[in-house]
Amino acid sequence: MLHEGRGRSYEDGSGSWVELDGDPTTEELAAHAAGYTLGNLHPDFSTTGVNGDDVVLTQNQVDCLIDFINFGDSDPKYYFLEVDQYQNPVRYVINSGASATAGRTFYEDRCLGCHGEPNQNLNGALPDGGMAAYMRQDGAYSEFVHHARWGIPDTMMTREALGKPTSQDMLDVMLYLQEYVADNTTMAVTGGFSGTWYLEERAGEGFVIDVAPTEEDGWQMIASYYTYDGMGNQAWLIGSAAVVGETVTVPVQITEGGTFGVMFDPLTVVATDWGTLEFTFSSCWNGHVTVTPNAEMLNSGMGFEAFEFDIERSTPPGECP
Numbered sequence: 001m002l003h004e005g006r007g008r009s010y011e012d013g014s015g016s017w018v019e020l021d022g023d024p025t026t027e028e029l030a031a032h033a034a035g036y037t038l039g040n041l042h043p044d045f046s047t048t049g050v051n052g053d054d055v056v057l058t059q060n061q062v063d064c065l066i067d068f069i070n071f072g073d074s075d076p077k078y079y080f081l082e083v084d085q086y087q088n089p090v091r092y093v094i095n096s097g098a099s100a101t102a103g104r105t106f107y108e109d110r111c112l113g114c115h116g117e118p119n120q121n122l123n124g125a126l127p128d129g130g131m132a133a134y135m136r137q138d139g140a141y142s143e144f145v146h147h148a149r150w151g152i153p154d155t156m157m158t159r160e161a162l163g164k165p166t167s168q169d170m171l172d173v174m175l176y177l178q179e180y181v182a183d184n185t186t187m188a189v190t191g192g193f194s195g196t197w198y199l200e201e202r203a204g205e206g207f208v209i210d211v212a213p214t215e216e217d218g219w220q221m222i223a224s225y226y227t228y229d230g231m232g233n234q235a236w237l238i239g240s241a242a243v244v245g246e247t248v249t250v251p252v253q254i255t256e257g258g259t260f261g262v263m264f265d266p267l268t269v270v271a272t273d274w275g276t277l278e279f280t281f282s283s284c285w286n287g288h289v290t291v292t293p294n295a296e297m298l299n300s301g302m303g304f305e306a307f308e309f310d311i312e313r314s315t316p317p318g319e320c321p
Helices: 026-039 059-069 100-110 131-135 140-150 167-183
Strands: 080-084 091-094 195-198 206-213 219-228 234-242 248-256 270-281 286-293 307-313
Touching: 091 167, 100 167, 131 140, 131 167, 140 167, 219 248, 219 270, 234 270
Parallel strands: none
Antiparallel strands: 080 091, 195 206, 195 307, 206 219, 219 234, 234 248, 248 270, 270 286, 286 307
């Protein structure tokens, strides 16, 4: 990195030093190609300027950079199983082996004293709005893991003050903050939440959700819940409701009496009020549903009961906020 006489200098940038006109000679083409070869060599970071008066990198900075590179688990692949940059905010999947419980312990030991709880902005400490608000921003996890593991130069938040965290510490604390944000955040429901939702632990049932704009510049949700009754019979709960705020409560009906195929007659279908499905969403990929049967369904002998559970998107989102 600190060398003389090879490659381009720091301020030369990339590319060739030999310009070509519209009809270059063989010699000019060769010189142009040689220039590109030199231009692609590593820059000399030892000096800059015509007289080489200003040092770009000191020997100490180079030593520090080498120390950083030699941390074999500093690569993002050690932190993230997946980083979906097409989502806004970017979607991060924390690598396996993370413990939110251990992450909470790390946060209490190393972060709480200065930052307060994730939803606080203790003593005006950065980031503004508290750690939870910060982690909701686009690309926040990439920035967070760098600051939290290596510290911030010229501040009291040095790597030594943080206790020299390991990559496992980062996995744990990021999972803790991710779950904290999910548990303490709801999002306004728009058309970006349309799609298929389910929970892997409840494979065989799920939700088909469509959120469409209305003429009054609002949103209307149509929800279908395919599930089973207490005796194992297939059941469909279907309904729609206007979106108001960040929680959508959809009255649903259960149907019976129809016939499959060419013999289907809508006049034979009987729709009975069943109860409600209440939806909230903490991200473009994660939601929560509360299932509440009405008194008639609770007493119907069909095995229905009230309960709630998380749901996850199984199809890519649209323009989710």
